[in-house]
Amino acid sequence: MLMPAFDYQRPSGLDEALGLLTQGGGEARPLAGGTDLLVNLKLGKQTCRLVVDLDGLDELKVAAGGPAEVCLGALITAAWLARQAGALGLSGLAEAGAALGSPQVRNRATIGGNLCTARPAGDLCTMLLALGAAAVLAGPGGERRVDLGEFFRGPGLTAMQPGELVSAAALTAAGPGRGSAFEKLGLRQAMEIALVSAAAWLELTPDGSGIQAGRVALGAVGPTPLLSTGAAHALAGQAADEATIAAAAKAAAADAKPIDDHRGSADYRRQMAEVLSRRALTRALAQAKSGREAQA
Protein backbone atom coordinates (compact mmCIF):
# COMPACT_ATOMS: atom_id res chain seq x y z
CA MET A 1 0.00 0.00 0.00
CA LEU A 2 1.39 3.37 -0.97
CA MET A 3 1.49 6.68 0.84
CA PRO A 4 1.28 10.15 -0.67
CA ALA A 5 4.53 12.04 -1.12
CA PHE A 6 5.74 14.01 1.89
CA ASP A 7 8.83 15.74 3.18
CA TYR A 8 10.49 14.30 6.24
CA GLN A 9 12.32 15.97 9.08
CA ARG A 10 13.84 14.47 12.18
CA PRO A 11 14.33 17.23 14.77
CA SER A 12 16.74 16.59 17.60
CA GLY A 13 14.84 18.56 20.25
CA LEU A 14 11.39 19.65 21.30
CA ASP A 15 11.77 23.32 20.30
CA GLU A 16 12.93 22.34 16.83
CA ALA A 17 9.98 19.94 16.50
CA LEU A 18 7.51 22.63 17.55
CA GLY A 19 9.07 25.06 15.08
CA LEU A 20 8.67 22.59 12.23
CA LEU A 21 5.06 21.87 13.13
CA THR A 22 4.20 25.55 13.27
CA GLN A 23 5.95 26.24 9.97
CA GLY A 24 4.21 23.33 8.31
CA GLY A 25 0.78 24.37 9.52
CA GLY A 26 -2.09 21.95 9.07
CA GLU A 27 -0.16 19.74 6.67
CA ALA A 28 2.66 18.96 9.10
CA ARG A 29 2.05 15.88 11.24
CA PRO A 30 4.09 14.56 14.15
CA LEU A 31 5.20 10.93 13.79
CA ALA A 32 5.63 8.82 16.89
CA GLY A 33 5.03 5.06 16.51
CA GLY A 34 3.28 5.42 13.17
CA THR A 35 0.62 2.84 14.00
CA ASP A 36 -2.09 5.43 13.44
CA LEU A 37 -0.55 8.08 11.18
CA LEU A 38 0.95 5.71 8.62
CA VAL A 39 -2.20 3.59 8.53
CA ASN A 40 -4.30 6.71 7.95
CA LEU A 41 -1.97 7.94 5.20
CA LYS A 42 -2.17 4.56 3.47
CA LEU A 43 -5.94 4.51 3.69
CA GLY A 44 -6.29 8.11 2.55
CA LYS A 45 -7.90 9.14 5.83
CA GLN A 46 -5.32 11.84 6.49
CA THR A 47 -3.22 14.06 4.28
CA CYS A 48 0.27 15.19 5.07
CA ARG A 49 2.98 17.23 3.35
CA LEU A 50 5.56 17.11 6.11
CA VAL A 51 6.24 14.31 8.57
CA VAL A 52 8.01 15.46 11.73
CA ASP A 53 9.63 12.36 13.23
CA LEU A 54 9.77 12.71 17.01
CA ASP A 55 12.14 9.77 17.53
CA GLY A 56 15.06 12.09 18.27
CA LEU A 57 13.29 13.66 21.24
CA ASP A 58 14.82 11.48 23.95
CA GLU A 59 13.40 13.71 26.67
CA LEU A 60 9.93 12.45 25.75
CA LYS A 61 10.92 8.83 26.37
CA VAL A 62 11.47 9.25 30.09
CA ALA A 63 9.27 8.24 33.01
CA ALA A 64 10.02 10.75 35.77
CA GLY A 65 8.50 10.16 39.14
CA GLY A 66 8.45 11.37 42.65
CA PRO A 67 6.37 10.33 45.61
CA ALA A 68 3.52 12.59 44.54
CA GLU A 69 3.46 12.71 40.76
CA VAL A 70 4.59 10.60 37.83
CA CYS A 71 5.28 12.15 34.42
CA LEU A 72 5.24 9.62 31.61
CA GLY A 73 6.92 10.90 28.45
CA ALA A 74 4.69 10.92 25.37
CA LEU A 75 7.01 8.63 23.43
CA ILE A 76 6.83 5.83 25.98
CA THR A 77 5.49 2.77 24.19
CA ALA A 78 2.64 0.47 25.11
CA ALA A 79 5.22 -2.34 25.32
CA TRP A 80 7.22 -0.39 27.90
CA LEU A 81 4.06 0.21 29.93
CA ALA A 82 3.16 -3.48 29.76
CA ARG A 83 6.58 -4.42 31.13
CA GLN A 84 7.42 -1.54 33.47
CA ALA A 85 4.30 0.29 34.65
CA GLY A 86 3.71 -2.45 37.24
CA ALA A 87 7.03 -1.61 38.87
CA LEU A 88 5.74 1.96 39.24
CA GLY A 89 2.67 0.55 41.01
CA LEU A 90 0.48 1.44 38.03
CA SER A 91 -0.74 -2.07 37.32
CA GLY A 92 -3.88 -0.92 35.50
CA LEU A 93 -1.71 1.01 33.07
CA ALA A 94 0.48 -2.06 32.52
CA GLU A 95 -2.70 -4.01 31.72
CA ALA A 96 -3.91 -1.35 29.31
CA GLY A 97 -0.53 -1.34 27.57
CA ALA A 98 -0.61 -5.12 27.30
CA ALA A 99 -4.15 -5.05 25.90
CA LEU A 100 -3.33 -2.66 23.07
CA GLY A 101 -2.99 -4.08 19.57
CA SER A 102 -0.44 -6.84 19.14
CA PRO A 103 3.17 -7.33 20.24
CA GLN A 104 4.41 -5.65 17.06
CA VAL A 105 2.07 -2.70 17.46
CA ARG A 106 2.90 -2.36 21.17
CA ASN A 107 6.59 -2.00 20.33
CA ARG A 108 5.78 1.15 18.37
CA ALA A 109 2.52 2.62 19.71
CA THR A 110 3.00 5.47 22.18
CA ILE A 111 1.14 7.24 24.98
CA GLY A 112 1.16 10.50 23.01
CA GLY A 113 -0.10 8.82 19.87
CA ASN A 114 -2.94 7.07 21.66
CA LEU A 115 -3.97 10.33 23.36
CA CYS A 116 -3.83 12.40 20.15
CA THR A 117 -5.72 9.80 18.12
CA ALA A 118 -8.35 10.15 20.85
CA ARG A 119 -10.55 7.19 20.00
CA PRO A 120 -13.37 6.47 22.47
CA ALA A 121 -11.96 2.94 22.75
CA GLY A 122 -8.33 4.03 23.18
CA ASP A 123 -6.85 1.66 25.74
CA LEU A 124 -4.25 4.02 27.19
CA CYS A 125 -6.71 6.96 26.96
CA THR A 126 -9.30 5.17 29.06
CA MET A 127 -6.88 3.96 31.73
CA LEU A 128 -5.11 7.32 32.01
CA LEU A 129 -8.50 9.00 32.36
CA ALA A 130 -9.32 6.77 35.33
CA LEU A 131 -5.91 7.51 36.81
CA GLY A 132 -6.80 11.20 36.82
CA ALA A 133 -4.07 12.05 34.35
CA ALA A 134 -3.52 15.33 32.57
CA ALA A 135 -2.01 15.79 29.14
CA VAL A 136 1.08 17.97 29.27
CA LEU A 137 1.11 20.04 26.10
CA ALA A 138 4.10 21.86 24.65
CA GLY A 139 3.47 24.60 22.14
CA PRO A 140 4.64 27.89 20.74
CA GLY A 141 3.04 29.60 23.72
CA GLY A 142 4.79 27.42 26.27
CA GLU A 143 3.62 24.47 28.35
CA ARG A 144 0.14 23.83 29.66
CA ARG A 145 -1.78 20.96 31.21
CA VAL A 146 -5.23 19.76 30.28
CA ASP A 147 -7.02 17.19 32.42
CA LEU A 148 -7.96 14.25 30.25
CA GLY A 149 -11.60 14.80 31.16
CA GLU A 150 -11.32 18.06 29.20
CA PHE A 151 -8.77 16.86 26.67
CA PHE A 152 -10.99 14.46 24.71
CA ARG A 153 -13.65 16.40 22.78
CA GLY A 154 -15.09 13.80 20.45
CA PRO A 155 -14.02 10.83 18.33
CA GLY A 156 -10.60 11.84 17.08
CA LEU A 157 -10.93 15.35 18.53
CA THR A 158 -8.85 16.88 21.29
CA ALA A 159 -8.31 20.21 23.00
CA MET A 160 -4.93 20.61 21.30
CA GLN A 161 -4.22 23.89 19.55
CA PRO A 162 -2.38 24.06 16.21
CA GLY A 163 1.34 23.64 16.70
CA GLU A 164 1.03 21.83 20.02
CA LEU A 165 2.46 18.44 20.94
CA VAL A 166 1.64 16.14 23.81
CA SER A 167 4.92 15.90 25.68
CA ALA A 168 3.80 13.77 28.63
CA ALA A 169 0.96 12.35 30.69
CA ALA A 170 1.09 13.55 34.30
CA LEU A 171 -0.64 11.57 37.00
CA THR A 172 -0.70 10.94 40.72
CA ALA A 173 1.90 8.41 41.79
CA ALA A 174 0.83 4.98 42.94
CA GLY A 175 1.25 4.10 46.58
CA PRO A 176 0.10 1.84 49.39
CA GLY A 177 -3.65 2.04 49.65
CA ARG A 178 -4.04 2.85 45.94
CA GLY A 179 -4.92 0.39 43.21
CA SER A 180 -5.86 0.32 39.55
CA ALA A 181 -7.01 -2.22 37.00
CA PHE A 182 -8.07 -2.42 33.34
CA GLU A 183 -10.60 -4.75 31.73
CA LYS A 184 -11.10 -5.02 27.99
CA LEU A 185 -13.76 -6.97 26.15
CA GLY A 186 -13.40 -7.71 22.48
CA LEU A 187 -14.63 -10.13 19.88
CA ARG A 188 -11.15 -11.63 19.81
CA GLN A 189 -8.34 -11.70 22.33
CA ALA A 190 -5.75 -9.62 20.54
CA MET A 191 -5.37 -6.99 17.84
CA GLU A 192 -8.76 -5.68 18.81
CA ILE A 193 -10.60 -2.42 19.31
CA ALA A 194 -12.56 -2.70 22.56
CA LEU A 195 -16.22 -3.54 22.42
CA VAL A 196 -16.27 -2.13 25.94
CA SER A 197 -13.47 -1.42 28.38
CA ALA A 198 -13.43 -0.38 32.02
CA ALA A 199 -10.58 1.24 33.89
CA ALA A 200 -10.75 1.59 37.65
CA TRP A 201 -8.68 3.43 40.23
CA LEU A 202 -9.27 3.81 43.91
CA GLU A 203 -7.63 5.00 47.08
CA LEU A 204 -8.36 3.74 50.57
CA THR A 205 -8.83 5.98 53.63
CA PRO A 206 -5.69 6.45 55.75
CA ASP A 207 -6.81 3.75 58.21
CA GLY A 208 -7.70 1.42 55.33
CA SER A 209 -11.27 0.84 56.46
CA GLY A 210 -12.99 2.51 53.57
CA ILE A 211 -12.65 4.07 50.16
CA GLN A 212 -11.37 7.63 50.14
CA ALA A 213 -11.97 8.14 46.43
CA GLY A 214 -12.36 6.15 43.26
CA ARG A 215 -12.83 6.52 39.52
CA VAL A 216 -14.21 4.37 36.76
CA ALA A 217 -13.61 5.27 33.11
CA LEU A 218 -15.34 3.41 30.31
CA GLY A 219 -14.10 2.97 26.77
CA ALA A 220 -16.15 2.54 23.59
CA VAL A 221 -19.46 3.60 25.15
CA GLY A 222 -19.53 7.24 24.18
CA PRO A 223 -18.01 9.79 21.82
CA THR A 224 -14.94 9.90 24.09
CA PRO A 225 -13.59 7.70 26.89
CA LEU A 226 -16.08 8.42 29.67
CA LEU A 227 -15.34 9.21 33.27
CA SER A 228 -18.32 8.05 35.33
CA THR A 229 -19.40 10.68 37.86
CA GLY A 230 -21.97 8.23 39.20
CA ALA A 231 -19.29 5.66 40.00
CA ALA A 232 -17.10 8.27 41.69
CA HIS A 233 -20.01 9.28 43.96
CA ALA A 234 -20.86 5.67 44.71
CA LEU A 235 -17.27 5.03 45.85
CA ALA A 236 -16.25 8.11 47.83
CA GLY A 237 -16.48 7.60 51.57
CA GLN A 238 -18.03 4.14 51.29
CA ALA A 239 -16.99 0.84 52.81
CA ALA A 240 -14.28 -0.96 50.89
CA ASP A 241 -16.44 -3.99 50.09
CA GLU A 242 -18.32 -5.91 47.45
CA ALA A 243 -21.59 -4.07 47.97
CA THR A 244 -19.93 -0.73 47.27
CA ILE A 245 -18.25 -2.11 44.18
CA ALA A 246 -21.52 -3.52 42.89
CA ALA A 247 -23.25 -0.18 43.34
CA ALA A 248 -20.40 1.69 41.68
CA ALA A 249 -20.37 -0.71 38.72
CA LYS A 250 -24.10 -0.23 38.28
CA ALA A 251 -23.65 3.55 38.39
CA ALA A 252 -20.87 3.36 35.83
CA ALA A 253 -23.06 1.41 33.42
CA ALA A 254 -25.82 3.96 33.90
CA ASP A 255 -23.43 6.71 32.79
CA ALA A 256 -22.49 4.85 29.62
CA LYS A 257 -23.81 6.21 26.32
CA PRO A 258 -23.22 3.31 23.96
CA ILE A 259 -24.41 2.96 20.40
CA ASP A 260 -25.23 -0.05 18.23
CA ASP A 261 -22.45 -0.76 15.76
CA HIS A 262 -20.91 -3.66 13.87
CA ARG A 263 -19.07 -4.81 17.00
CA GLY A 264 -22.10 -5.03 19.24
CA SER A 265 -25.36 -3.58 20.46
CA ALA A 266 -25.75 -0.67 22.84
CA ASP A 267 -27.68 -2.91 25.20
CA TYR A 268 -24.94 -5.52 25.36
CA ARG A 269 -22.29 -2.84 25.86
CA ARG A 270 -24.22 -1.34 28.75
CA GLN A 271 -24.54 -4.72 30.44
CA MET A 272 -20.88 -5.52 29.90
CA ALA A 273 -19.86 -2.07 31.15
CA GLU A 274 -21.28 -3.07 34.53
CA VAL A 275 -19.56 -6.47 34.51
CA LEU A 276 -16.18 -5.05 33.51
CA SER A 277 -16.44 -2.17 35.99
CA ARG A 278 -17.11 -4.62 38.79
CA ARG A 279 -14.14 -6.78 37.79
CA ALA A 280 -11.81 -3.80 37.46
CA LEU A 281 -12.90 -2.31 40.79
CA THR A 282 -12.53 -5.66 42.53
CA ARG A 283 -8.97 -6.02 41.34
CA ALA A 284 -8.10 -2.40 42.03
CA LEU A 285 -9.38 -2.81 45.57
CA ALA A 286 -7.37 -5.99 46.07
CA GLN A 287 -4.24 -4.18 44.94
CA ALA A 288 -4.96 -1.23 47.23
CA LYS A 289 -5.50 -3.50 50.20
CA SER A 290 -2.45 -5.68 49.62
CA GLY A 291 -0.25 -2.62 49.10
CA ARG A 292 -1.42 -1.27 52.40
CA GLU A 293 -0.89 -4.58 54.18
CA ALA A 294 2.62 -4.82 52.73
CA GLN A 295 3.39 -1.41 54.12
CA ALA A 296 1.92 -2.07 57.58
Added chain:
Amino acid sequence: MKKQAITLIINGREHDVLTAANRTLAQVLREDLGLTGAKQGCGVGDCGSCTVLLDGAPVNSCLVLAVQATGKAVTTIEGLADGAKLHPIQEAFVQHGAIQCGFCTPGMILSAKALLEEEASPDDARIRQALSGNLCRCTGYQKIVEAVDAAAKVMAGSKEVG
Protein backbone atom coordinates in the same frame (compact mmCIF):
# COMPACT_ATOMS: atom_id res chain seq x y z
CA MET B 1 9.99 14.29 -3.60
CA LYS B 2 13.54 14.52 -2.38
CA LYS B 3 15.26 11.23 -1.66
CA GLN B 4 17.05 10.62 1.61
CA ALA B 5 20.40 8.87 1.87
CA ILE B 6 20.24 6.42 4.75
CA THR B 7 22.32 3.60 6.11
CA LEU B 8 20.42 0.53 7.18
CA ILE B 9 22.01 -2.20 9.27
CA ILE B 10 20.37 -5.42 8.14
CA ASN B 11 21.45 -8.71 9.73
CA GLY B 12 24.70 -7.09 10.79
CA ARG B 13 25.57 -5.67 7.39
CA GLU B 14 25.45 -2.01 6.39
CA HIS B 15 23.48 -1.01 3.33
CA ASP B 16 23.51 2.49 1.88
CA VAL B 17 20.11 3.25 0.44
CA LEU B 18 18.68 6.25 -1.39
CA THR B 19 14.95 6.40 -0.87
CA ALA B 20 11.96 8.71 -0.80
CA ALA B 21 10.77 9.30 2.75
CA ASN B 22 7.33 7.86 2.08
CA ARG B 23 8.61 4.31 1.55
CA THR B 24 8.30 1.79 4.33
CA LEU B 25 11.00 -0.48 5.65
CA ALA B 26 9.04 -3.37 4.15
CA GLN B 27 9.20 -1.81 0.70
CA VAL B 28 12.91 -1.01 0.91
CA LEU B 29 13.80 -4.48 2.20
CA ARG B 30 11.85 -6.17 -0.55
CA GLU B 31 12.29 -3.83 -3.52
CA ASP B 32 15.70 -2.25 -2.97
CA LEU B 33 17.58 -4.95 -1.10
CA GLY B 34 15.96 -8.10 -2.50
CA LEU B 35 15.16 -9.36 0.99
CA THR B 36 11.73 -10.73 0.22
CA GLY B 37 11.37 -12.83 3.37
CA ALA B 38 9.26 -10.09 4.92
CA LYS B 39 5.91 -10.21 3.13
CA GLN B 40 3.38 -7.50 2.35
CA GLY B 41 0.01 -8.86 3.48
CA CYS B 42 -2.36 -6.23 4.77
CA GLY B 43 -0.05 -3.23 4.68
CA VAL B 44 -1.62 -1.74 7.81
CA GLY B 45 -0.07 -3.64 10.68
CA ASP B 46 -2.83 -6.21 11.23
CA CYS B 47 -1.42 -9.47 9.83
CA GLY B 48 2.23 -9.48 10.89
CA SER B 49 3.54 -11.06 7.68
CA CYS B 50 5.95 -8.12 7.38
CA THR B 51 7.39 -8.65 10.86
CA VAL B 52 11.08 -7.89 11.32
CA LEU B 53 13.07 -7.28 14.49
CA LEU B 54 14.06 -3.66 15.12
CA ASP B 55 16.75 -3.57 17.80
CA GLY B 56 15.50 -7.02 18.75
CA ALA B 57 11.83 -6.07 19.06
CA PRO B 58 9.21 -7.39 16.61
CA VAL B 59 7.60 -4.62 14.57
CA ASN B 60 5.40 -4.45 11.48
CA SER B 61 7.86 -3.20 8.87
CA CYS B 62 4.92 -1.91 6.82
CA LEU B 63 4.41 0.71 9.52
CA VAL B 64 8.03 1.80 9.86
CA LEU B 65 9.34 4.34 7.37
CA ALA B 66 12.66 3.16 5.99
CA VAL B 67 14.18 6.47 7.07
CA GLN B 68 13.11 5.73 10.65
CA ALA B 69 15.23 2.58 10.68
CA THR B 70 18.50 4.47 10.15
CA GLY B 71 21.10 3.39 12.62
CA LYS B 72 18.92 0.68 14.15
CA ALA B 73 19.69 -3.03 13.94
CA VAL B 74 17.23 -4.75 11.65
CA THR B 75 16.92 -8.53 11.71
CA THR B 76 15.07 -10.26 8.91
CA ILE B 77 14.38 -13.97 8.40
CA GLU B 78 17.36 -14.06 6.04
CA GLY B 79 19.60 -13.35 9.00
CA LEU B 80 18.71 -16.40 11.04
CA ALA B 81 20.35 -19.34 9.34
CA ASP B 82 24.10 -19.79 9.70
CA GLY B 83 24.97 -20.62 6.11
CA ALA B 84 23.17 -23.91 5.43
CA LYS B 85 22.54 -24.52 9.11
CA LEU B 86 19.00 -23.55 10.08
CA HIS B 87 18.26 -21.69 13.29
CA PRO B 88 16.64 -24.04 15.86
CA ILE B 89 13.31 -22.26 15.39
CA GLN B 90 13.45 -22.72 11.63
CA GLU B 91 14.41 -26.38 12.10
CA ALA B 92 11.53 -26.92 14.52
CA PHE B 93 9.04 -25.35 12.09
CA VAL B 94 10.18 -27.75 9.39
CA GLN B 95 10.15 -30.79 11.68
CA HIS B 96 6.73 -30.06 13.19
CA GLY B 97 4.76 -29.34 10.02
CA ALA B 98 4.35 -25.70 11.00
CA ILE B 99 4.78 -24.49 7.41
CA GLN B 100 2.12 -24.85 4.71
CA CYS B 101 2.13 -22.01 2.22
CA GLY B 102 4.93 -20.31 4.10
CA PHE B 103 3.58 -16.76 3.84
CA CYS B 104 3.28 -16.19 7.59
CA THR B 105 6.39 -18.18 8.41
CA PRO B 106 9.12 -15.51 8.42
CA GLY B 107 7.01 -13.27 10.66
CA MET B 108 6.08 -16.14 12.95
CA ILE B 109 9.68 -17.24 13.35
CA LEU B 110 10.93 -13.74 14.12
CA SER B 111 8.18 -13.15 16.69
CA ALA B 112 9.07 -16.50 18.23
CA LYS B 113 12.76 -15.61 18.26
CA ALA B 114 12.06 -12.41 20.16
CA LEU B 115 9.92 -14.35 22.65
CA LEU B 116 12.52 -17.03 23.28
CA GLU B 117 15.22 -14.45 23.79
CA GLU B 118 13.12 -12.97 26.58
CA GLU B 119 11.64 -16.14 28.05
CA ALA B 120 13.34 -19.51 27.87
CA SER B 121 10.32 -21.67 28.72
CA PRO B 122 7.10 -19.94 27.72
CA ASP B 123 3.92 -21.91 28.20
CA ASP B 124 1.26 -22.42 25.55
CA ALA B 125 -0.69 -19.30 26.45
CA ARG B 126 2.43 -17.16 26.44
CA ILE B 127 3.52 -18.50 23.04
CA ARG B 128 0.10 -17.74 21.59
CA GLN B 129 0.19 -14.26 23.07
CA ALA B 130 3.61 -13.61 21.58
CA LEU B 131 2.34 -14.75 18.17
CA SER B 132 -0.98 -12.89 18.46
CA GLY B 133 0.21 -10.31 15.94
CA ASN B 134 0.92 -12.95 13.29
CA LEU B 135 -1.99 -14.39 11.32
CA CYS B 136 -1.88 -17.80 9.63
CA ARG B 137 -4.59 -18.86 7.20
CA CYS B 138 -3.32 -22.39 6.62
CA THR B 139 -2.24 -24.25 9.70
CA GLY B 140 -4.71 -23.39 12.44
CA TYR B 141 -1.69 -22.41 14.57
CA GLN B 142 -1.37 -25.66 16.55
CA LYS B 143 1.76 -26.94 14.78
CA ILE B 144 3.30 -23.49 14.96
CA VAL B 145 2.85 -23.40 18.73
CA GLU B 146 4.28 -26.92 19.04
CA ALA B 147 7.27 -25.91 16.92
CA VAL B 148 7.99 -22.90 19.12
CA ASP B 149 7.70 -25.06 22.22
CA ALA B 150 10.10 -27.62 20.73
CA ALA B 151 12.54 -24.90 19.68
CA ALA B 152 12.45 -23.46 23.20
CA LYS B 153 13.56 -26.80 24.59
CA VAL B 154 16.36 -27.14 22.06
CA MET B 155 17.57 -23.61 22.71
CA ALA B 156 17.42 -24.06 26.48
CA GLY B 157 19.27 -27.34 26.16
CA SER B 158 22.02 -25.76 24.08
CA LYS B 159 22.47 -23.04 26.65
CA GLU B 160 22.92 -25.56 29.44
CA VAL B 161 25.48 -27.57 27.49
CA GLY B 162 27.42 -24.57 26.19
